[in-house]
Amino acid sequence: VLTPVAGVAAHGLRVEQVIAAEPLDDRAWAHFLARVSAQRLEGLAAQAVADGAVAVTEAQATELAERETRAAGWALLLERALVETAATLRGAEVPVRVLKGSAVARLDYPDPALRLFGDVDVLMPSDHVERGIAALVEAGCTRPVAELAPGFDRRFGKGATLRRPDGVEVDVHRILVSGSFGLRFDGDRLFGTEEEFEVGGQVLPALHRPQRFLHACYHAALGNPVPRLVPVRDVAQMAAHSAFDWAAALDEARRWRGEAVVARALQLCTEVLGVELDDTVVSWAAAFEPSGRDRRAIAACLRQDGRFARQAIGALPDVPGVRGKVAYARALAFPRTDHLAGRDRGRAAHLLEAVRRLGQRDAT
Amino acid sequence: VTERAWRRSVTTLWRRTTTGVVLLPAEATEPVRLAGAAALVWDLLEEPTPVSEATELLSRACGEDPSGVRTEIEALLAELRRLGAADCGGDSGC
Numbered sequence: 001v002l003t004p005v006a007g008v009a010a011h012g013l014r015v016e017q018v019i020a021a022e023p024l025d026d027r028a029w030a031h032f033l034a035r036v037s038a039q040r041l042e043g044l045a046a047q048a049v050a051d052g053a054v055a056v057t058e059a060q061a062t063e064l065a066e067r068e069t070r071a072a073g074w075a076l077l078l079e080r081a082l083v084e085t086a087a088t089l090r091g092a093e094v095p096v097r098v099l100k101g102s103a104v105a106r107l108d109y110p111d112p113a114l115r116l117f118g119d120v121d122v123l124m125p126s127d128h129v130e131r132g133i134a135a136l137v138e139a140g141c142t143r144p145v146a147e148l149a150p151g152f153d154r155r156f157g158k159g160a161t162l163r164r165p166d167g168v169e170v171d172v173h174r175i176l177v178s179g180s181f182g183l184r185f186d187g188d189r190l191f192g193t194e195e196e197f198e199v200g201g202q203v204l205p206a207l208h209r210p211q212r213f214l215h216a217c218y219h220a221a222l223g224n225p226v227p228r229l230v231p232v233r234d235v236a237q238m239a240a241h242s243a244f245d246w247a248a249a250l251d252e253a254r255r256w257r258g259e260a261v262v263a264r265a266l267q268l269c270t271e272v273l274g275v276e277l278d279d280t281v282v283s284w285a286a287a288f289e290p291s292g293r294d295r296r297a298i299a300a301c302l303r304q305d306g307r308f309a310r311q312a313i314g315a316l317p318d319v320p321g322v323r324g325k326v327a328y329a330r331a332l333a334f335p336r337t338d339h340l341a342g343r344d345r346g347r348a349a350h351l352l353e354a355v356r357r358l359g360q361r362d363a364t
Numbered sequence: 365v366t367e368r369a370w371r372r373s374v375t376t377l378w379r380r381t382t383t384g385v386v387l388l389p390a391e392a393t394e395p396v397r398l399a400g401a402a403a404l405v406w407d408l409l410e411e412p413t414p415v416s417e418a419t420e421l422l423s424r425a426c427g428e429d430p431s432g433v434r435t436e437i438e439a440l441l442a443e444l445r446r447l448g449a450a451d452c453g454g455d456s457g458c
Contacts, residue, residue, distance in 0.1 A: 043381075050382040065383045072379040073395030076388035079377050113379045200390070201374035 002274050004054065005035040009229035010273035011048040012114075013236050020054045029060055033067065039229045040116040042071040047114060071116050078102070081168040082120045083202050085136065089122065092135035095191055096205065097123040099173060099215060100234075103206035106197045108238050115230070115237075119169040123207075124159075125188045129174050133160055136172070140165045158182055177218045180297035183320075185256040210248040213238045214256060217265035222301040227268050236269040239277050246281055260290035260298060368452040369412030370441055376449045378406070389448040396447060401426065401433075402440050409450055415441065 002010065007019035024032055036045045046068035048054045049061060056064065079102050089096050101117035109115045124132045137143060141162040159173035175187040193208040207215060216238055220231035238244060253262045266285035269275045276282070290298070372378075375390040384399035385406045398406050401422060408418050418437050423430040444450035 046382040065381070068381050069383070069386055069397055072381050072386040073388070073397075075379060076377040076386060076395050080388060111380060113381060200377045 004032050005039060005041065006229060006273060008036060008041050008045045008048050008054070009039065009233045010236070010275050011044050011051070011053060013233075013240055013273070013275045015276070016274075017051070017053050019048055023055050023057045023060060033063065036064075037067060037071075040071070040118060041229060042068045043111075043114045043116055044233075068113075072113055075102075075105075075112075075116055077166075078117060078120060078168060079199050081164060081166065081170070082122075082204070083200050084139075085120055085122060085164075085170055086202065086204055088135050088139045089124070089132055092131055094124055094128045094132040094135060096132075097190060097194060098197075098204050098206045099123050099171075099176070100219065102199055103197055103204070104212065104216070104234055106199070107195060107206060107209075108212070108234065108241060115234075117230075119171055121171045121173060123173045123176070123187065123190060125191055126174050127188075129159070129172065133162065133172055136162050136170060141170060176215050177222055177301075179222075179301055180293075181218065181222065181256075181258055181261060181301075184258070189255075209238075209243060210245065210252040213244070213249045214252050214258065214262065217253075217262045218258065220268055221261045221264040222298065225302045227272055229272065232265070232268045232272050235265045236273055236275040236277065239266070239269070239281060240275075246278065250284070259288060260294035263288035263290065264298060367414040367416055369414045370409055370418075370450055370452045371412045372406070372409045372450050373448055387447070387449050391448050396449070401436070405437060405440055409444075412453075 002019075004020050004024070007014075011017075011019065023029070036042055042064070045054070046064055049056050049064060082098065082102055086096060086098070099121035101119070101121055102112070105112035105115035105117065122132075133143065141164050143160060143162050145161065158175050158178040159171060162170045162172060164170060173187070175182040175185065176190075190207060190211055193211070194205040195208050195212075196203050196205055198204070206212065213235070216231060216234040220227060220235045223231055239246075249262070250259075253259045263285045266277065266281060269277055270282070373389065377388040379386050380403075384397055384403040387396045387398065387406075388394075389396070404422060404425070405418060408421065415434065415437055419430050419434040422428075422437065423433040426433065441450060441452075445452075
């Protein structure tokens, strides 16, 4: 039995359409609305009400419509930020691929209003990351947390979070996920293909469809200890799309050495959203046996405490070359002081915590 | 004289909601909401549309007096033009 919020996240993809046959009482409604907003589901919730899948009182309908309108307005402000970010990077001759957010909303959903988002995400090739970040900083962005060590972003990092003067966060990615799974795949290979979409008259490049599906799987399966509903919906949405090519997606997963992540993401579609995907896909996911190393890498991503440290330590075997491993370990152990300042920590506190985590490592 | 046709500005970002349309014109500082008949006019402006055509379609659909509908459409289009969300392709007025 799905919660009403999970039912909303699955709306339009399940055979069973009714989520709430009677209006929720005031307390349950307040809880529902808070969860809908926290999960950025206002668009799907409003659509579920419009389709008769969620019964509401007149006052509840008005309240939800207000939230839907505000959320849509915020999505537009983010798309403007995306267009400006892309223009800045184009001016600096930095190739980009738009990730998640607007790209998925416009390419994978029947109506972009159904897929809301909270920031701007762009992928850059490794050797353009420093130039890209510098261009965005010159355009007014700030970087709250400095690079871990000189050259870390380009060599090992997932990317960096920048903040525009208007408060919008711009996530610059070099690879698609932190930790072991991110280091198994060369993000630069994602620049061989693209799929374009249009925002405000500007044509922007996104990942190709199978790559977009893989990224959605990584986000859904590894992004949060308790899976967020929109990323899981993205996986189900893409898998249900008429243009979805399972063979191509599986090929891509093998190239990324990420079959275990895809299997987990597909299982979440059923467990969290109750969505029934194509039999071939479901059978593959159910039969897939992850290796011990894959299991540990997934577990490191999903731990509630010390996620970064555990991901970082767990990723060491996937860092290419002995020199690379040494440089990676050194950067983690002795980060720049301005990086620590950005995270509001001193070097001693960083080391103490690192020691504590290493001590815990043996106990788990 | 050929009547000028109105259309959306391509640089205006917009989303449909279940109760209307939300716009963010290029120069606007915050989003604008269109509801009811105004959202229908926005739909019509996907293709170049003269005021007379919009008036005929909307007055027929709503069962309202065409002259009153035309006045409201003209006011809406003027506001959309002021916001930079729509234009009629001419500098000398639409």
